[in-house]
Amino acid sequence: MERESLPRKIFTICKTLVRKLVFRVLRTGPMPSHIAVIMDGNRRYAKRNRLNEGAGHDAGAMALFYLITYCYELRIKYITAYAFSTDNFRRKPQEVGKIMSLLRESIALLTKITKHQPVRVHFAGNLELLSAELRDGARKLMEATAEYSKIVVTICVCYCCSDEILNSVEESVLEKYYNHSYTRDSDDDNDNDDGRDIITLVDIEKHMYMAVTPDPDILIRTAHEHRLSNFLQWQTSYTQLASLPIDFPELNSWQLTWVILDFQRHYDYLARKKLQR
Numbered sequence: 001m002e003r004e005s006l007p008r009k010i011f012t013i014c015k016t017l018v019r020k021l022v023f024r025v026l027r028t029g030p031m032p033s034h035i036a037v038i039m040d041g042n043r044r045y046a047k048r049n050r051l052n053e054g055a056g057h058d059a060g061a062m063a064l065f066y067l068i069t070y071c072y073e074l075r076i077k078y079i080t081a082y083a084f085s086t087d088n089f090r091r092k093p094q095e096v097g098k099i100m101s102l103l104r105e106s107i108a109l110l111t112k113i114t115k116h117q118p119v120r121v122h123f124a125g126n127l128e129l130l131s132a133e134l135r136d137g138a139r140k141l142m143e144a145t146a147e148y149s150k151i152v153v154t155i156c157v158c159y160c161c162s163d164e165i166l167n168s169v170e171e172s173v174l175e176k177y178y179n180h181s182y183t184r185d186s187d188d189d190n191d192n193d194d195g196r197d198i199i200t201l202v203d204i205e206k207h208m209y210m211a212v213t214p215d216p217d218i219l220i221r222t223a224h225e226h227r228l229s230n231f232l233q234w235q236t237s238y239t240q241l242a243s244l245p246i247d248f249p250e251l252n253s254w255q256l257t258w259v260i261l262d263f264q265r266h267y268d269y270l271a272r273k274k275l276q277r
């Protein structure tokens with residue numbers, strides 16, 4: 001393995017110290033508790049740097065792990081990443097295979113990390129669409145970390161928000177009308193005029209894939225894209241959107257700092273909007 005030169009080592013130490021100092025100052029202001037990210041531009045990054053597409057996704061996975069570390073340093077409890085949408089199954093088999101193998105590696109790495117760090121890992125999406133091996137790995141990791149609450153990392157795989165809402169409505173109906181033996185209690189706020197149980201927002205939110213997290217305060221999308229692309233549409237009504245003109249592998253602590261400064265600039269307005277709900 002190539003050894004780092006002394007000037008390079010000194011540069012890295014100084015950069016880390018400056019980052020920690022900047023983060024400390026940032027934390028004196030109002031902080032987001034949940035950052036979500038659409039990790040766009042990995043293939044474009046690879047093309048621009050004359051790498052193969054897979055190398056772009058490797059660099060993206062690395063950038064995601066750095067982002068989680070920065071959020072940990074900033075004491076931001078919830079991080080959610082859009083790793084694979086249900087639409088992404090339409091991509092070339094080689095590309096789907098690459099992201100699935102990154103998912104396998106990430107599960108293995110997170111399984112190791114969570115043996116020492118109290119990180120809760122949650123997978124949001126239709127996990128039935130994953131291979132049995134990946135589904136079992138994801139479920140085991142979720143179960144093993146379910147009691148941790150210091151930091152919650154949600155990886156959205158085989159996810160799209162319309163499917164999340166549909167699935168939640170189905171589960172709410174099944175629970176209320178088929179599993180649940182309800183009483184026709186006229187004092188029940190959830191009752192219709194005829195005394196029948198009705199589905200409420202509380203039911204829908206309880207069954208969402210994202211039920212373990214509060215709504216995001218900030219949604220970052222890289223590669224200068226401005227669309228939500230079926231990601232967390234239910235959860236982002238009052239979320240600050242940040243479209244960054246860089247590819248996801250280029251996301252670093254300085255861009256994250258600017259995004260949080262922008263959130264702090266709009267904080268009073270956003271807080272008022274949330275209170276008015």
Ligand SMILES: CC(C)=CCC/C(C)=C/CC/C(C)=C/COP(=O)(O)OP(=O)(O)O
Pocket residue numbers: 039040041042043044045057060061064082083084085088099102103106155223248
């Ligand atoms: C934990 C885990 C599984 C990490 C996955 C790594 C990762 C960065 C996935 C990105 C997923 C994705 C389909 C991005 C969008 O397009 P694109 O970036 O492929 O390409 P484009 O926007 O340049 O077209």
